[in-house]
Amino acid sequence: MTPEEFAATFERIRREVRTVIVGHETLIDHVLTAFIAGGHVLLEGVPGLGKTLLVKTLAQSLELSFSRIQFTPDLMPADIVGTNVVMQDAEGRRYFEFQRGPVFTQVLLADEVNRATPKTQSALLEAMQEHTVTAAGTSYALEEPFFVLATQNPIEMEGTYPLPEAQLDRFLFKVKAEFPTAADLVEIIDRTTVADQPQARVVASREVIRQMLRLAREVEVASHVKAYTARLVRATHPGDPRSADMARRYVRYGASPRGVQALILSAKVRALVAGRANVSLGDLKALALPSLRHRIILNFEGEAEGIDADAVIQNALDETPELEEART
Template sequence: MSGTGQQPTVSPLTAEQFRATAAAIEREVGKVIVGQRELVRHTLITLLAGGNALLEGVPGLGKTMLIRTLAQVIDCTFSRIQFTPDLMPADIVGTNVIVEDESGQRTFRFEAGPIFANLVLADEINRATPKTQSALLEAMQEHSVTVAKTTRRLAEPFFVLATQNPLEMEGTYPLPEAQLDRFLLKLDVPFPSEDELVEIANRTTGAEEPRPEVVADGQAIVAMQELARAVPIAPHVTAYAARLLKATHPNDGNAPPMVRSYVRYGASPRGMQAMILAGKIIALLDGRYNVAFDDLRAAALPALRHRLILNFEAQAEGITTDEVIGEILREVLPGEQ
């Protein structure tokens, strides 16, 4: 699968094939990544939804290894961009360079940047300046980049996995709300348990390294993305997603007390879209071809946690967006108006 903008030919896929392929991907990734099943599942959900994910966790928890292994398993091109304060937009999207042919004539030739890959790891994205961060915006949203007034499509599937370190905040540039909103899900990377640490040591310090097998390709991923969007959702389930979203706004009549006390701005409509898309994939992974209320509730936390802006009172009292969303899920139940 190349990263030059060529789009794969898509063959129809059944729900059973979807589930079997997804299970095979998770199984092969699990050969390399110890534990972290929920993280692997949510990363796969984001990929199959055609979105992008933001991972937050301390260094050394396998974020780079996760996306690299995923690229190996689905036989797609992989690119890693290490964000630093001196990184420029052209270092990401590419630039035009002057080349001279045999006759001595000089012409411009486009040198593609690392964004031209199927799976892109944007490592420590909050270490780059806002100007460089914004270079990802068009690629993430439109799956294309524009250089010197020429727009170039990116190859499908296209998936950005950005990471940020929550500990070292000196010299960082926090992502603006508009850019955070473009990530389908925000995933927290938990620290491994003691048993998982032992298994990590056994796998990474021995003579043999685990080798995942290829179980899908770009064409299969695109077919899975199309099937996921075709999953039907009942009007009352969509209405519940809308109620969950509106409950994140402090001026809404159904907002829980915690939202009114600690939330400055609620989630945008993209939060509802993320819940529904993720809910459709969760349903398929569970062997169902319809979205249930529980699918939306399972997707609510990663879909909304980066879209709420808390006020100063919340920061002073140590209230997190996860706590606020948990309160919303307890207060706003299916079937209630």
């Protein structure tokens, strides 16, 4: 696959998703970027904004298997990964057989993930990171590509549990679903209150998607771009000599090394979509917020003053020089 074919295929997928999803242009781009980068997405927003429809439409347009898990307070880990059940053969002998859970799919929607307990939330960890599931000492590989889109309600809503930091860090992006504009609401009425509602067509095969994932990994990254990425992430750490002003005042822990990986991987996809075979600083800056916002932990002062992680990242972007050599 050539970079030109990559960009054309990405545009076909984006256009097909938009035939079903009204508005949310930036959200759609971020979800597609994370998917092609081989990562997972945490999507935050109040109920009813089309989060479920978005990921289902993505699976339909790529002819990928799709499963949905509705997270509730009584959901157990075995309800996600599966469990061994006792079976009996024709001769009356009993044996254990593994019954696969809904995680054995290619596109998984973890709906309202922060309504389940932390024990159940952690059941997704191995699947998201290793693309395998272990049950009773046996590991089972998940089919590639494997993509998790987890939705969560704003933490201020009742009946929610904050996601553990270890699980948050395994999402490539955290994106926010904004409320539709008045024009988008009218378009939603026109599309969804008629007899014939739009359905996504298959616009790319599984093999094409695998080729896109491979090509995204092959994009070159110049040394000065890598150095800038390292400086930007270190600027979110309050103890670093070059930390940004807001990081020193309001941050307890800055972005982890996975933040560097997320920035570079997603920037590679964005470069290919733009028709370039190399990553620019503009790619990094455009994707800094979704890549880093869930990796920054505010201190007491930051929480008390209502500081948002996005503001900390923007401050780091403003104060991090582009061409200065990185120090160890």
